[in-house]
Amino acid sequence: MHLPGSKSISNRVLLLAGLCAGTTTLHGLLASDDTQVMLDALRALGCTIERSGDSARITGLAGRVAVPQAKLFLGNAGTAMRPLTAALAVLSATQGGEFELSGVARMHERPIGDLVDALRGLGCRIDELGQPGYPPLRVHGGTLDTTRPVRVRGDVSSQFLTALLLALPLAASESAVVVEVEGELISKPYIEITLNLLARFGIVIEREGWQRFTLAPRAAGGGYRSPGEIAVEGDASSASYFIALGAIAASDGRALRIEGVGLDSIQGDIRFVDAARAMGAQVSGGPGWLDVQRGRWPLRAIELDCNHIPDAAMTLAVMALFAEGTTRLTNIASWRVKETDRIAAMAAELRKLGAGVVEGADFIEITPPQTWHAAAISTYDDHRMAMCFSLASLNAITGAGPGLPARILDPRCVGKTFPDYFETLFSVAQADAAAIPVIAVDGPSASGKGTLAAALASALGYHYLDSGALYRAAALAARNAGVADDDRAAIARLAAMLDLRFERGATLLGGRDVTDALREEAVGVLASKISAWPEVRGALVALQLSFRRLPGLVADGRDMGTVVFKDAKLKVFLTASAAERAARRHKQLLAKGISANIESLRADLEARDARDRGRSVAPLEPAQDALLLDNSGLTIEASVEQVLAWWQERCPFR
Numbered sequence: 123m124h125l126p127g128s129k130s131i132s133n134r135v136l137l138l139a140g141l142c143a144g145t146t147t148l149h150g151l152l153a154s155d156d157t158q159v160m161l162d163a164l165r166a167l168g169c170t171i172e173r174s175g176d177s178a179r180i181t182g183l184a185g186r187v188a189v190p191q192a193k194l195f196l197g198n199a200g201t202a203m204r205p206l207t208a209a210l211a212v213l214s215a216t217q218g219g220e221f222e223l224s225g226v227a228r229m230h231e232r233p234i235g236d237l238v239d240a241l242r243g244l245g246c247r248i249d250e251l252g253q254p255g256y257p258p259l260r261v262h263g264g265t266l267d268t269t270r271p272v273r274v275r276g277d278v279s280s281q282f283l284t285a286l287l288l289a290l291p292l293a294a295s296e297s298a299v300v301v302e303v304e305g306e307l308i309s310k311p312y313i314e315i316t317l318n319l320l321a322r323f324g325i326v327i328e329r330e331g332w333q334r335f336t337l338a339p340r341a342a343g344g345g346y347r348s349p350g351e352i353a354v355e356g357d358a359s360s361a362s363y364f365i366a367l368g369a370i371a372a373s374d375g376r377a378l379r380i381e382g383v384g385l386d387s388i389q390g391d392i393r394f395v396d397a398a399r400a401m402g403a404q405v406s407g408g409p410g411w412l413d414v415q416r417g418r419w420p421l422r423a424i425e426l427d428c429n430h431i432p433d434a435a436m437t438l439a440v441m442a443l444f445a446e447g448t449t450r451l452t453n454i455a456s457w458r459v460k461e462t463d464r465i466a467a468m469a470a471e472l473r474k475l476g477a478g479v480v481e482g483a484d485f486i487e488i489t490p491p492q493t494w495h496a497a498a499i500s501t502y503d504d505h506r507m508a509m510c511f512s513l514a515s516l517n518a519i520t521g522a523g524p525g526l527p528a529r530i531l532d533p534r535c536v537g538k539t540f541p542d543y544f545e546t547l548f549s550v551a552q553a554d555a556a557a558i559p560v561i562a563v564d565g566p567s568a569s570g571k572g573t574l575a576a577a578l579a580s581a582l583g584y585h586y587l588d589s590g591a592l593y594r595a596a597a598l599a600a601r602n603a604g605v606a607d608d609d610r611a612a613i614a615r616l617a618a619m620l621d622l623r624f625e626r627g628a629t630l631l632g633g634r635d636v637t638d639a640l641r642e643e644a645v646g647v648l649a650s651k652i653s654a655w656p657e658v659r660g661a662l663v664a665l666q667l668s669f670r671r672l673p674g675l676v677a678d679g680r681d682m683g684t685v686v687f688k689d690a691k692l693k694v695f696l697t698a699s700a701a702e703r704a705a706r707r708h709k710q711l712l713a714k715g716i717s718a719n720i721e722s723l724r725a726d727l728e729a730r731d732a733r734d735r736g737r738s739v740a741p742l743e744p745a746q747d748a749l750l751l752d753n754s755g756l757t758i759e760a761s762v763e764q765v766l767a768w769w770q771e772r773c774p775f776r
């Protein structure tokens with residue numbers, strides 16, 4: 123698998139490129155919610171940014187205030203809020219300007235008081251617009267005094283120190299500027315990333331232990347110097363989920379290859395590798411890649427001070443479910459002030475799975491379940507909760523019981539750092555087809571089954587199979603190839619070889635967009651004809667089965683529940699009175715500017731129902747175990763809700 127870019131590096135180099143002079147090209151940039159707010163903020167401040175793929179060309183502000191006033195919305199991105207606060211406070215103190223920084227509600231619960239205090243000590247003027255010590259903030263003017271050390275607390279979040287170090291080169295000074303850390307500095311590896319990237323931008327900082335940092339006096343014309351181009355490593359925290367996956371599930375002697383970070387990474391979370399090895403993972407690596415496979419099994423429980431890997435340590439907590447004994451993770455108080463209170467969230471969700479959990483102010487202890495429970499995992503708008511708990515779905519591997527599904531609620535929260543997380547996971551982890559849930563939807567023509575099925579798929583994040591489109595595609599392929607309409611063998615051969623793909627709302631046949639062609643009347647007539655031939659139906663079965671992929675499938679069409687997916691966990695037969703269906707079709711036609719007569723539409727539908735019910739091959743009939751839904755008087759939303767309620771009843775989640 124290939125990792126997305128590192129969030130920590132992306133947002134640091136975005137800011138540095140935005141503050142320095144000239145143009146910097148960033149490669150391998152992470153595209154996610156957190157980097158998007160940083161990009162938007164830099165644009166609002168006057169930077170020029172051109173995107174292309176995962177690269178960005180940024181022309182920076184050369185340390186000048188280009189836009190004297192701005193209101194910046196920074197979502198829930200600590201890596202944007204803290205450094206931008208520092209940079210704008212210093213800029214406005216030296217050059218004037220007034221800037222407001224705000225975020226989502228949770229951002230306004232994440233502390234920033236220690237940074238505000240440090241910046242005030244330096245002479246910046248900052249107003250807290252909500253609660254003291256928390257965003258939203260306004261920074262406006264002041265007078266810098268760099269003759270005294272800037273003092274900042276280091277034991278709540280290392281981002282405060284990072285923010286100062288990134289911003290202080292803006293405080294042009296005749297003498298050296300000193301930063302002193304109060305309290306034990308946490309998450310030191312993140313400071314190493316900051317120092318490393320500052321050095322790439324020409325800023326050398328001397329450090330004495332982790333207590334004192336000295337910026338040399340700014341040489342004339344100095345300050346940040348763009349490196350011209352800079353490549354962003356893959357995200358080492360994101361790698362942790364795949365390292366864990368390899369340690370748990372790569373058991374057939376083949377390693378899972380992870381591309382984007384190697385053992386030489388500048389990111390502190392690469393040290394997760396050591397922790398994973400301690401639990402039993404076999405990891406090897408080179409520049410930009412890691413190979414991971416199962417070593418010891420079951421995994422070994424560990425006791426570990428996780429201060430150096432606070433984010434990746436969450437992955438250890440889930441690996442602990444697969445270990446022998448009790449795992450104890452300590453020195454993780456910072457978990458409580460992250461995207462959510464991660465100690466409380468982790469404890470609550472691990473317990474749902476059946477694990478024994480003891481939590482304290484700054485530690486967590488996990489004993490694996492004796493009996494696993496299927497669980498719906500709440501994610502608290504925290505990307506890492508969603509990603510690490512996806513590993514709970516591997517529970518069948520323990521052999522402790524039958525495989526139980528895990529449901530991840532609000533999975534799109536992974537967009538914060540890894541928008542394609544689940545797609546990537548499913549590209550390297552397969553399930554037995556029989557274990558992949560299927561919902562089959564059928565019903566007479568114009569019952570609205572296609573609309574319902576597509577809406578269900580979207581609500582559940584499942585794949586969607588419009589099986590009628592396959593018959594239409596076979597018909598279209600036959601016409602394109604000039605095959606005679608009654609050449610059953612030739613059409614069945616074409617059907618078996620269909621090169622059909624559904625991409626972003628379009629249907630591609632042999633690489634060509636055929637979305638509109640499939641809806642043509644003549645294609646529909648031929649589709650109806652060939653769909654009554656057993657050899658064509660048989661030829662399409664393999665293709666239909668191939669749509670059964672993680673995390674699930676909603677399949678719509680004639681024999682989905684009776685033939686193709688007989689074992690579907692839920693089968694819905696949608697009906698509506700002929701009068702209602704005729705009225706709907708009438709409305710659709712009118713909307714397209716086609717005039718029609720309701721009575722004759724109704725007669726056509728009734729005749730078609732009779733034909734479909736009476737045909738010997740794949741007749742229109744509900745599967746025996748189908749639930750009937752008459753949606754004559756229901757809105758689409760109400761129908762979707764009803765089916766989702768049925769689905770919930772069939773799922774084992776508490």
Ligand code: DC
Pocket residue numbers: 589590591593594646649650651653654678679680681682740
């Ligand atoms: O739903 P539709 O109009 O796109 O379907 C095209 C034709 O294929 C239609 O005549 C019904 C038929 N069909 C079928 O026989 N079996 C399916 N599973 C889906 C559609």
